[in-house]
Every structure is written in C-alpha cells, then in structure tokens.
Amino acid sequence: MRTEALPRPRAAEDGLVARLVAGSTLPILTIAAAVVLIWYVAAIFLNAPVLRDSYERAGRAGVTTQELIADAWAMERPILPAPHQVAFELNKTVFQIDPTSRRSLVYHAWVTLSSALLGFAMGALLGIVLAVGIVHVRTLERSLMPWIIASQTIPILAIAPMIIVVLAAVGIVGLVPKAFISAYLCFFPVTIGMVKGLTSPEPIQLDLMRTYSASTGQTFFMLRWPSALPYLFASLKVAVALAVVGAIVGELPTGAQAGIGARLLAGSYYGQTIQIWAALIGAAVLAGLSVALVGLVERITLRHMGARP
Amino acid sequence: MSARRDFALICFIALGLIGFALPLGGGSAWTAHGLSAFLWALALGIAAWLVILPPAIGVATGLALVATVVAAFVPLRLIGAGAGGVDAPGLWCAVLALGFLAWRAMERLATFGHETGSKAANLAVPALFGAWLLYLWQVITQGFAIPPVLLPAPSMIGHALVEAQRTLAEDFVQTFVKSVIPGYLMGCAAGFVVAILVDRSPFLQRGLLPVGNLVSALPIVGVAPIMVMWFGFDWQSKAAVVVIMTFFPMLVNTIAGLAATSHIERDLMRTYAASYGQTMVSVRLPAAMPFIFNALKINSTLALIGAIVAEFFGTPILGMGFRISTEVGRMNISMVWATIAVAAVAGSAFYGLLALLERRFTFWHPSFRQRA
Numbered sequence: 001m002r003t004e005a006l007p008r009p010r011a012a013e014d015g016l017v018a019r020l021v022a023g024s025t026l027p028i029l030t031i032a033a034a035v036v037l038i039w040y041v042a043a044i045f046l047n048a049p050v051l052r053d054s055y056e057r058a059g060r061a062g063v064t065t066q067e068l069i070a071d072a073w074a075m076e077r078p079i080l081p082a083p084h085q086v087a088f089e090l091n092k093t094v095f096q097i098d099p100t101s102r103r104s105l106v107y108h109a110w111v112t113l114s115s116a117l118l119g120f121a122m123g124a125l126l127g128i129v130l131a132v133g134i135v136h137v138r139t140l141e142r143s144l145m146p147w148i149i150a151s152q153t154i155p156i157l158a159i160a161p162m163i164i165v166v167l168a169a170v171g172i173v174g175l176v177p178k179a180f181i182s183a184y185l186c187f188f189p190v191t192i193g194m195v196k197g198l199t200s201p202e203p204i205q206l207d208l209m210r211t212y213s214a215s216t217g218q219t220f221f222m223l224r225w226p227s228a229l230p231y232l233f234a235s236l237k238v239a240v241a242l243a244v245v246g247a248i249v250g251e252l253p254t255g256a257q258a259g260i261g262a263r264l265l266a267g268s269y270y271g272q273t274i275q276i277w278a279a280l281i282g283a284a285v286l287a288g289l290s291v292a293l294v295g296l297v298e299r300i301t302l303r304h305m306g307a308r309p
Numbered sequence: 310m311s312a313r314r315d316f317a318l319i320c321f322i323a324l325g326l327i328g329f330a331l332p333l334g335g336g337s338a339w340t341a342h343g344l345s346a347f348l349w350a351l352a353l354g355i356a357a358w359l360v361i362l363p364p365a366i367g368v369a370t371g372l373a374l375v376a377t378v379v380a381a382f383v384p385l386r387l388i389g390a391g392a393g394g395v396d397a398p399g400l401w402c403a404v405l406a407l408g409f410l411a412w413r414a415m416e417r418l419a420t421f422g423h424e425t426g427s428k429a430a431n432l433a434v435p436a437l438f439g440a441w442l443l444y445l446w447q448v449i450t451q452g453f454a455i456p457p458v459l460l461p462a463p464s465m466i467g468h469a470l471v472e473a474q475r476t477l478a479e480d481f482v483q484t485f486v487k488s489v490i491p492g493y494l495m496g497c498a499a500g501f502v503v504a505i506l507v508d509r510s511p512f513l514q515r516g517l518l519p520v521g522n523l524v525s526a527l528p529i530v531g532v533a534p535i536m537v538m539w540f541g542f543d544w545q546s547k548a549a550v551v552v553i554m555t556f557f558p559m560l561v562n563t564i565a566g567l568a569a570t571s572h573i574e575r576d577l578m579r580t581y582a583a584s585y586g587q588t589m590v591s592v593r594l595p596a597a598m599p600f601i602f603n604a605l606k607i608n609s610t611l612a613l614i615g616a617i618v619a620e621f622f623g624t625p626i627l628g629m630g631f632r633i634s635t636e637v638g639r640m641n642i643s644m645v646w647a648t649i650a651v652a653a654v655a656g657s658a659f660y661g662l663l664a665l666l667e668r669r670f671t672f673w674h675p676s677f678r679q680r681a
Contacts, residue, residue, distance in 0.1 A: 027516030035520075046539075079539065139412070142419040142431065143438035153656030155614045157530060159649050162637045166459055245528040249618065260531075268534035268622060280531045287528060 039083050046079040047072040081274045089278040102258070105282050111259040113286060115175040116247035119182020120240050120290075126183060127190025127239070128232075134191070135198040135224070136216065148191055156184050157249045164250060178250035178259075182243040189238040197231025198224045226305065233298035240290040248283055260286070315363070317413035318356050318373075324406035325353050325380075331399035333392040339399065345386045349403065352380035356410065370421045370430075373414040377437075380407050384448050393452035404448055411441045461643040469647040476632070477651050483627040485655055487544040488616040492551025497608060499552065500559025501601070508567055508589075521561040529554050533619040542623045547616040554615040555608040562604035566597025599674050602667040609659045613652060 051071050055063050073082040081089075093105040100107060130148065134141045160181045167177040201223050209219045251261025260283045267276035329339055329349070339346045355376040359369055384404050387393075392400050415437050422430030443463050449455070450462040457465055470477065507513040533550050540546035570593050578588040620630025629648050636644040 024515045024519060027512050027514075028519055029516075031513070031516035031520050138423070139416040139419045139434070142422070142434040143415050144435075146435040147439060147442075149660075150653070150657050153610055153613075153660050154649060154653040155610070155617050155656065157614045157618055159633060159645070162633060162642070162645055165637055166642070169459060241528075245530065248528050249530060252621065264531055264534060268538070271538075273535070273538070276531075276534060280528075283528045283531055284523075288523065 036083050043080045043082045044069055044072045077271050078273055081277055085274050086277045089274045108259050108263050109282055109286055112247045115178040116182050116243040118175055119179035120186055120243040123183035123186025124190050127187035128194055130191045131194030134195050152188050160249045178247050181250040182246035185242040185246040186239040189235040193231045193235030194228055197228030201227050237291050237294050240294050241287045244287045315360050317409045318360050321406045321409040322356050324402055328399045328402035333397050333399045345383045348379050349383045352376045366421055370417040373417045377410050377414045388451050458640050458642055465643045466646040469643040480629045480632050484616050484629040488547035489612045492548035493555055493612040496552035496555030497559045500556045501563050504560050504563035514564055518564055521557045525557045530618045534622045537622040542625055547619045550615045550619040551612045554611045558607050559604045562600040566600025567593050570596045598671045606663050613656050
C-alpha cells in the first residue's frame, strides 16, 4: 500500500543521478550532511560562551571570529565536541588501542554486547513461550495479557540499578543481572509480535488443518509457526535494540567497571564530553549492527522458507 | 463440563489433602490451628462439590471464587502464627494447591465472561491474576522470611506508600508533572509538526524516515548525562531528554500515517477539487490517527523512563529517579518499591488514558470492531 507520498519510480531506466535522487541514498546522505552541519554550527554557539570567559581571564582582547571558531572546534572539554573530535576519539579508542585493553572502546563494546546478547536470548525465549501459552490457553490470554502490557509501564530502566544492587547482594554479579534487564525489555515486543503472528493464519487454513485431523502440535509446527516467523523477526529487531539499551543502563550503577554504560558514566563524572559522545556513537553502531545481523538472519531464513525477496 | 476440565480442582483437592497430613514447620501441625484447618476443609468441601455435582456455570464460578478467597486466608493465618520455612511442606503444599484452585477460578471466570459477554467478569480475570501474584509474593517473602533488603513483602511496600505519602507526592509532581508532561507534549508536538512540514517534500521524507527509524532504535537515554550538563539539574534537563526520546517515534509514525491513505481516497478528494489543506484535514490526518496514537502510546512509557533515568545524573533533592537512587543507597528497599509502584500506576494510567482517547477518536479502525 505504498502511496504517492513515498514514490519509488522505476530506477533502472534512468541515469545514475536520477537514480540517486529517486532512491533513498541521496536523501539520507543529505539529511546526514545537514545533521553534521548543524552539529558544527551548534558546537560554535554552545562552546563560545565558555571560550569568551577564558579569553577574558587570559586577558586576550580582539579575538577574531575565525579564531573563536577554530578554538570552539578544538576544545579540551567542550560543551559540545565537534564531529571530527569525536571521530578522532573513536579512531583512537577503536583502532589505535589494543582491543583487550581497558582503554579500548572495542573492549567495552564487547562487554555490553555479550550481556545484551545473553539477555536477548533469554527474553526472546520467554517471549515465545508466553505467546505460545497465550495463543493456546484462553485463560492465559484473559489473565496474563493485560499484565504483560502493564509490565512495560514499569520503568524497568529506571529501577535497573536497584536490581543490579540487589542481585549483587545475593551474590549474582557479572553478566547475568544486566542480561535480566535486557531480557525484561526484550520479551515484550516478542510476545506481542508472536501472539499476532501465531494467530495470523486465516480461519480457512485452520479449518483445513482440522479436516486433515491434525493435532494441536501438528497445526502449530506446520501452520502457526511458519506463518508467525515474519512477525517474529520484526519483533526480534526491536528486541535486540532494546537489549543493547538495557545492557547499557544496567552498567550505570556497577561503579563504572566496564561496558559502554560505564564509559558514559565515567565521562560524565570527569567532564570528558568527547568520551561520552564517542561512547554514544559506539552504542549506536552496536545497536545498528545487532539489528542488521537479525535482519540478515531474517533474510536467510525467509529465503530458505521460500519467501520472495 | 467434561471431567477433563476439572483436572485443576482434582489437583487442588489431592494436594490439599496431602498438605493436611504434612507438618507446618516450627514444630506445629494443623491440629494446633483450629480455624485455619476448618477454613481449609471448607474450601476442600466446596471443591469436592464442584467436582462431583457440577452446578450451572454462574453458580460454579461464584463458588470457585468463594473457595479461593476462603482458602487464601489459610496460608496467611498460618504464616502469621509462625509457620513457614523449608521445614513446612504442609504449608507449601497448601499454597501449591491454592494455585490450582485460583487457576480454576480464573478459567471459570474467563469462560463465564466469554459466554455471557459480561464486562465485569472480563475485568475480574486479570484482576484476580494480579491479586494472585501479589499474594504469592507476600506468602513467599513472609513464609521464607526473606530479608526486606532483598525483596520486601507487598504489605511492607503498602505501608511505605501510606507512610511516605507526602514525599512520594512531591516526587511525583517533580518528575511527572514538571518533567514528563512538558517534555512529552513538546516532543510529540515537534515530531508531529516536522512530519507535517516535510510532507510536501518526498525527498526529505525519504531521507528522514530511515534516519528516524535508526534513531528510534538507538539508546537515546545515553544523552541524559549530556542534557544534565547543558540544562542544569532541575526539570529542564529531564524535559529535554524526554523531548529527544519522544520526537523520533512521533516523526516516523506521523510520516507513515500520512502516507496511509490510498490513491482512490485522494483521487476522490481531487474530483471534489479539494485543496491540499482540505485533503489534509478531512482525509489524511484522520487516516493517520491510528499511527499517531501508536506513537503517543509508545512515547508515554519512553517519557517516564527518560525522565527517571535522567534524574540519576543529577537532580535537586526531589524526583522519582533521585528517590530510587538514594533509597537504594540507604538500603530502604520498601521505599524504592513504593516509588516504583507510583511510577507503574502513573505510567499505566497515562497509557490507559491514551488508549481510551484512541478508542474515542479512531473507533472506526478495524482493530476496534466488535469481535463476533
């Protein structure tokens, strides 16, 4: 049901330029360029007051605008670092430092990713099991479903620190508590998506299964499960991004030991804004890569099942 | 009602009778608790009646509920009298049996609600389920004497709720009224306005939609420390986090919603010689409503999370996030749970209000059609 608002003209017949304009590459690049531009301008305006103060204290008068801009883009602890400063920091912490070192962003990203993936696996499994129960038992649908929705209005991200502290008191430390938080965030989209997916077969298809005298299990594995897979993958993409968020927030209260969240917290303690932004970009890349990975698995699985690309 | 269906009740009776024979811990037995034993026997008797001579569905539902309530008093009374711990198999057997009874009552109620279409029964099922979870939490934390530092019993949380009313109310005002609501309104409005503005430019839309989708999936709460650095400790920084968190879902959903009308509808408007504005107001915006409400609902939970997390990075001495982090430090966990309860109730009420509005404004949507 694509419509006029988002036209996709026949690209193959046109030239390269027309194809760029018609596709989504050029628009995305334009938006990205605009973001970078606004970022640079914002960096000047946000950093200027601090710089003017420092000029006054240093007794430097008559600083030209050019100098001001150059300084605003090269501050040690800027209010808003310029994009290239963040890029340099990323380059330094990702490529220049040994990945096993604690100063490497790769090391911290790996810590976050491992607990996010563990939580993702637990959450996805829980979500699927709940959905299967809800689809097959009416009492569960009636009693559990409202609570599953209500469970997400509890700001789990906000109480994540407490869960970490409490679990640490019982002796559960390391990956698992963070994974619990990721799992709690993950299971919801999976349950909702899978309930929708498992009930997506048409009554006529279910009737056909009945005429074959198929058991509930056979109906499940031959009809319901395959038709739920597209819904499952759509939910898994949402869930894996949430898992990364959960892992990062879970790292905040551990006293900045390791992980992207710890980098954020340490950066905010010591005013290292460039480090915060680098960690943020790192988190964004991590979330983007996980979503892309699930997308890849989706494409392979669905193609294997005979879906047309 | 076939015999297979009463499996849960038979389990209740069997486990209940086994529980009668087992010790209750602390050296006491059922014989020492006359009233509890009587109530337990009463519940077993009702269950036996339901199994042997199943009455009509309405009566059976009522009786199952009565039996559940009567039986639910027993473990509470026993624990109050000192029973519990790992050496009380009789008690835990009774709790397990009670689970089967409660399940059966819920099943009855769900069937009853399904057959009669009674709204009260349909509401009572999840209520009963929630009550059962709370009950289980209470019985387990008290029965096993779990230290309140780890997990306080619901009764203690309720006590903290009543005790610290004023503090909780002030926190609520600081976080919800001052940070969440302004941030939510600004973020949603900004997303909506930008979506309308770029509506005329398919080029910008094609650029913004993937970027917006990407940003919606990013851990935006990470900007919280930056916002606190920029806007200071008071509510402004929290509102700013909320604005950023709510902007992109709204933008993406509105753009998608504005594209949801089909050619035939817009062609019809063209034959009416309707202007861009008229088409927008009378066709495309109403068609976008379900998408917009979807974004509003997603944002309602995001907003609360954003504000509370932002409070971890610095606040005046008020606010739910501040309360949670300081009370954790003071090991006053029941206060933390009381704050969580307030946040959950506020979040659910917010969500529920939006769901009601959605029903009011998008009643025509297929998802609200009466299920046959």
